[in-house]
Amino acid sequence: MSLLRPQRSALPGFGLSLGITVAYLSLIVLLPLSAVFVKAAGFSPVEFWQAVTSPRVLASYRLTFGASFLAALANVPAGVILAWVLIRYDFPGRRIVDALVDLPFALPTAVAGIALTAIYAKNGWLGQWLEPAGFKVAYTWIGVWVALTFVGLPFVVRTVQPVLEELEPELEEAAATLGATRGQTFWRVMFPALRPAIITGFALAFARAVGEYGSVVFISGNMPLKTEITPLLIITKLEQYDYRGATALAVVLLVGSFTLLLLIQLFQRRTRGARA
Amino acid sequence: MSIEVKNVSKHFGSFTALAGVSLKVESGRLTALLGPSGSGKTTLLRIIAGLEFPDASDDRAAGRVLFHGEDVSDVPVGRRGVGFVFQHYALFRHMTVAQNIAFGLTVRPRSERPNAKVIAGRVEELLQLMQLGGLGGRLPDQLSGGQRQRVALARALAVQPKVLLLDEPFGALDAQVRKDLRRWLRSLHEKIHVTTVFVTHDQEEALELADEVVVMNHAKIEQSGAPQTVYDRPASPFVIEFLGNVNRMAALAGKPNATGKDVLYVRPHDVDIQRGQAGEHSLLARVLHVFSAGSYGRISLQRTDNGEAFEAEIARDRLLDLDLQQGEVVSVLFRHVRLFPKGQLYEADVTNGQLSETAPGYRPAHGSGEHI
Numbered sequence: 100m101s102l103l104r105p106q107r108s109a110l111p112g113f114g115l116s117l118g119i120t121v122a123y124l125s126l127i128v129l130l131p132l133s134a135v136f137v138k139a140a141g142f143s144p145v146e147f148w149q150a151v152t153s154p155r156v157l158a159s160y161r162l163t164f165g166a167s168f169l170a171a172l173a174n175v176p177a178g179v180i181l182a183w184v185l186i187r188y189d190f191p192g193r194r195i196v197d198a199l200v201d202l203p204f205a206l207p208t209a210v211a212g213i214a215l216t217a218i219y220a221k222n223g224w225l226g227q228w229l230e231p232a233g234f235k236v237a238y239t240w241i242g243v244w245v246a247l248t249f250v251g252l253p254f255v256v257r258t259v260q261p262v263l264e265e266l267e268p269e270l271e272e273a274a275a276t277l278g279a280t281r282g283q284t285f286w287r288v289m290f291p292a293l294r295p296a297i298i299t300g301f302a303l304a305f306a307r308a309v310g311e312y313g314s315v316v317f318i319s320g321n322m323p324l325k326t327e328i329t330p331l332l333i334i335t336k337l338e339q340y341d342y343r344g345a346t347a348l349a350v351v352l353l354v355g356s357f358t359l360l361l362l363i364q365l366f367q368r369r370t371r372g373a374r375a
Numbered sequence: 376m377s378i379e380v381k382n383v384s385k386h387f388g389s390f391t392a393l394a395g396v397s398l399k400v401e402s403g404r405l406t407a408l409l410g411p412s413g414s415g416k417t418t419l420l421r422i423i424a425g426l427e428f429p430d431a432s433d434d435r436a437a438g439r440v441l442f443h444g445e446d447v448s449d450v451p452v453g454r455r456g457v458g459f460v461f462q463h464y465a466l467f468r469h470m471t472v473a474q475n476i477a478f479g480l481t482v483r484p485r486s487e488r489p490n491a492k493v494i495a496g497r498v499e500e501l502l503q504l505m506q507l508g509g510l511g512g513r514l515p516d517q518l519s520g521g522q523r524q525r526v527a528l529a530r531a532l533a534v535q536p537k538v539l540l541l542d543e544p545f546g547a548l549d550a551q552v553r554k555d556l557r558r559w560l561r562s563l564h565e566k567i568h569v570t571t572v573f574v575t576h577d578q579e580e581a582l583e584l585a586d587e588v589v590v591m592n593h594a595k596i597e598q599s600g601a602p603q604t605v606y607d608r609p610a611s612p613f614v615i616e617f618l619g620n621v622n623r624m625a626a627l628a629g630k631p632n633a634t635g636k637d638v639l640y641v642r643p644h645d646v647d648i649q650r651g652q653a654g655e656h657s658l659l660a661r662v663l664h665v666f667s668a669g670s671y672g673r674i675s676l677q678r679t680d681n682g683e684a685f686e687a688e689i690a691r692d693r694l695l696d697l698d699l700q701q702g703e704v705v706s707v708l709f710r711h712v713r714l715f716p717k718g719q720l721y722e723a724d725v726t727n728g729q730l731s732e733t734a735p736g737y738r739p740a741h742g743s744g745e746h747i
Contacts, residue, residue, distance in 0.1 A: 267463070269463065269465035270465050270467065272452075272459070273461060273467075273527075273530075274467075274478070275453050276426070276452050276458070277453070277479035277482065277531075278453040278454070278534060279478070279479075279482040280453075280482070283482045287467075288467055292468070292469060
């Protein structure tokens with residue numbers, strides 16, 4: 100069976116749907132991305148290397164990828180619990196909570212950034228208590244992490260929710276009749292079933308956070324070497340008409356994100372393979 | 376381990392699932408909870424298991440579940456010592472058959488947990504008992520429905536439960552597999568003798584498999600007793616209609632008893648067909664259709680006096696002798712009829728042309744809502 104000529108099927112449409120997929124992906128995703136690579140190719144290899152490894156840039160990678168990773172990680176337990184509560188319990192206001200989860204999707208990220216800054220700044224609602232206690236959030240990497248956690252939450256909730264919905268309560272009941280505690284039931288019965296969805300949710304939240312700009316720039320303070328994220332550096336370079344420099348950073352960001360997402364996919368495939 | 380349920384009620388919102396139900400299951404028996412969907416049978420089973428709780432009541436003696444005389448109403452499900460088998464198996468799909476069966480043992484606290492060798496031995500033993508030898512390494516998705524159900528049973532039995540509870544255990548299986556598994560479960564019960572309660576809506580299943588049948592309807596127990604008893608001495612119109620085929624028709628004055636407008640029940644196998652005129656205890660009916668492909672002949676008939684249709688079942692050789700023609704008018708004799716005037720069973724037999732009636736109250740019927 101060749102890739103493009105599958106066996107005769109009662110449900111035709113493979114050729115058409117694959118054609119649409121390829122055309123659409125090329126137009127919407129691949130074409131702009133390759134433009135980035137073409138633009139960055141204006142550099143000689145040495146220039147490119149220098150542009151993407153200056154100390155200021157390296158610090159921004161650490162912050163961007165590090166804070167994104169931690170934010171996605173924090174969203175996993177929180178997102179699973181949220182999805183669990185929304186599926187398994189019925190309480191007044193459940194639909195409102197359900198709708199609230201999607202808000203970070205809809206909100207212009209700058210609005211989120213301004214709101215978060217207002218809360219965590221020295222004179223903000225929470226900042227005024229946290230800062231005297233020695234816990235500075237705004238204008239530190241923790242602020243970046245808070246903003247990235249905010250934008251990533253819906254991804255975990257919305258990927259885990261449908262899978263959890265499909266898991267019959269009978270599985271939990273069966274475990275309970277066999278004497279399992281709630282913890283054992285979760286870790287040994289529920290979690291293995293939810294794991295693929297959790298990993299996907301994590302990957303999406305992470306990818307979103309790496310590219311996030313609007314909500315971060317207000318709360319981070321954008322101090323070079325400390326609280327400057329890579330997307331901001333790109334904007335800065337663009338404002339200085341350093342188009343090649345900006346695209347070089349974009350290439351690193353792209354390749355980095357793609358590699359990580361690919362690794363997560365492979366890990367996913369392997370854990371699934373181990374089950375079968 | 377005997378089970379006793381005392382005056383249990385359960386509501387889900389405005390729906391009454393159980394209305395003051397009491398039940399006693401003797402130790403080592405195989406008992407069927409039989410009823411249509413919505414009759415409360417599954418709720419009762421889940422309350423016995425501890426997966427559902429009775430409504431709170433002011434009466435302290437009400438809403439209790441006792442195992443062997445000991446009140447377990449407040450014992451959580453994991454400590455009640457019940458094995459529960461779900462209709463859709465509820466197997467853990469990411470675990471192998473062996474891991475599924477071992478689950479109940481491996482989740483025990485370290486101090487009570489048998490070592491890996493003992494667990495493996497127990498799993499192997501159960502695989503043999505369930506005729507699943509060699510399938511321990513498979514995943515549930517790689518098994519047939521009947522095999523999955525047996526894995527679920529093995530998993531429940533692995534923890535050596537005091538009571539085995541099965542919710543529609545054969546509900547999701549093909550007719551042939553159901554039959555095989557039913558017989559197999561009966562023989563398994565002979566071997567292990569664990570007090571077992573199973574829920575079913577299939578009267579044939581209940582009558583064939585159980586020592587004791589509890590017929591439920593509308594949140595109450597209609598009747599309970601041995602299969603023979605509930606079949607031959609139904610306590611209510613519901614029971615006679617639910618258990619086996621029965622013809623339901625208006626009883627006419629003078630034929631074959633004179634109780635007036637009440638409804639008359641006659642089983643198809645209690646209908647005899649003869650040629651000739653209507654006798655003292657028989658009536659005339661037209662033959663609508665004859666089905667002879669089966670272990671007995673099935674004839675649909677229509678009464679000539681009021682047009683009611685009914686069915687008769689007669690032996691095949693008798694059917695050959697009669698050589699019934701479609702549209703022919705024959706004489707029909709009801710050998711055994713039942714009526715339920717004022718909630719009481721009233722029976723009449725016709726043998727050799729003689730009518731013998733059983734007066735109401737003569738055979739004490741178990742009124743509806745009574746327990747065993």
